[in-house]
Amino acid sequence: MFKRFDGDARQPVEIFVDGRPVMAREGDTVSAALLASGLDVRRQTAVSGAPRLPYCMMGVCFDCLVTIDGMGNRQGCLVPVRPGMQVEIQKGKREIGR
Amino acid sequence: MTSNRPMRDEYDVAVIGAGPAGLAAASLSAQSGLSTLLLDENQGPGGQVWRAVTSTPLKQTRLLGDDYWAGSKLVEEVRASGAEILQGATVWSLDPHLELGISVGGGSQFIRARRVILATGALERPFPIPGWTLPGVMTAGAAQTVLKSSGLVPSGKTVVAGQGPLFWLLTAQILRMGGQIDLILDTTQRLNYLRALPHAAAFLRSPYLLKGLAMMREVRSKVRVVSGVTKIAASGDGRLERVTYEVRGRSATAPADLLLLHQGVVPNVNLAMSAGVKHQWDEIQLCWVPVLDSNCGTSVDGIAIAGDGAGIAGVLAAVARGRIAARAAVEALKPEAGAKAPSMDTLRAALAKVERGRRFLDVLFQPPKQFRIPEGDTVVCRCEEVTAQDILDSVAIGATGPNQLKAYRRTGMGPCQGRLCGLTVTELMADARGKTPEEIGYYRLRAPVKPITLSELASLPKDESATKAVVRG
Incomplete structure (x- = not known):
């Protein structure tokens, strides 16, 4: 769907998506890094389990919901990546306690 | 600081x-x-x-x-x-x-x-077409956001659909960055060119006119643009695979990995x-x-x-x-x-100058009814997955407006709090009930306007009276 522009000279930042290492760039949001990763990062909705990807990328649609460092229902499009960040693709509802 | x-x-x-x-x-x-x-x-x-x-x-x-x-x-x-x-x-x-x-x-x-x-x-205004919840369907603004902040450009088969001044800006930016756009579906209503004409004189003096025309020329020279599109549907198995559209009653299909939608803000x-x-x-x-x-x-x-x-x-x-x-x-x-x-008069004069010609754009790019008021099993509320027909069924058994509809269908009660369905629900219910949107009204919105965790609320500083109100003994 998306590729990185060739002239992007930002520092790489390693994050983990469901345990797999993914190379993001400094300044990426989690959702941008996921979209650029080429991995299947579709979440499943809480209501029907339908597959979704981010829709608005500006904090209003909540289709980018993702578990970040053990906390569920984070808006991936608003959270910047940090080295070593653990991202889990959310399947269904947020679990109690995370 | x-x-x-x-x-x-x-x-x-x-x-x-x-x-x-x-x-x-x-x-x-x-x-x-x-x-x-x-x-x-x-x-x-x-x-x-x-x-x-x-x-x-x-x-x-x-x-x-x-x-x-x-x-x-x-x-x-x-x-x-x-x-x-x-x-x-x-x-x-x-x-x-x-x-x-x-x-x-x-x-x-x-x-x-x-x-x-x-x-x-x-x-961005909701663009509720069939299949707009499929992975691979995004707003044009979303593509512009990842372009500016992360330098990401569309790479697979990409269709951009909709209308409005920002629509042309975005497509021009993607193309300049070496991004791929295979097809542009322009939904501007032909009738609107006539309706906007009375406002054209003011627009001729707008700072946006020349820039807009240059951008449209730039885009049209590089990508196939289909105008007068009256229907759009996205489909695919678990993700977007194709976009079907209609012009003058004739239907066509284009393969697509990414569909970017935009019909104004x-x-x-x-x-x-x-x-x-x-x-x-x-x-x-x-x-x-x-x-x-x-x-x-x-x-x-x-x-x-x-x-x-x-x-x-x-x-x-x-x-x-x-x-x-x-x-x-x-x-x-x-x-x-x-x-x-600067004095208030100076500031107001500056505002009047840049507002010139706005009405022309508003009328020309007023989105067509079929792209604002969906039908059948097209999803209206993305969070709670409520369709247009679900809402019509609720109206038929007595739902009068958006706030009553929450009790019937939970529309607007998901995490986005109506941002992606509110306008559609108002217009759909107004249309179904023969009322104006003003009469139908909007969701009653309350804090917190963004979801926050219970623990975050609980850890807010409390004064003594707040504690006494809920703690016994």
């Missing part, structure tokens, strides 16, 4: 949103000596139009255009103004007494302000409405706009709205309105400081 949490409990002026309007407002307010807090949800200033202006990997001026880089000047101005700037801060409540609930870094606190300027801008009303600001239905822009006085003041004493949240008028008008709202705050709180700032 940029801070990690508010440095004080009370400010003269709190500005919410660091886009063009918020930057202009905070800058003028702080320059006049008012203690000013600028709050913004993103990691850096700029809002949507100047998104990532301080951090974009696309450093070459040519790629994003001069209008984008104009934003960095205003960012420098606000940084030098003495305003306190808080990025990554979500304002989740604002009450009529001007108390703000702010979440930053996973913790919340309340602050008070003597004046609040809402510069929360716009969001509308004010982001959630925070303003939750504070009790009176809004009304705009018959031309087809959205809710706040009722404002000539100082951008709202029906709630002390709250002003600047920028596209005050009614869609574009970046230059946003800057002008931001300055007007800030100037009004200075006149109210510290009139002696007003002499340094």
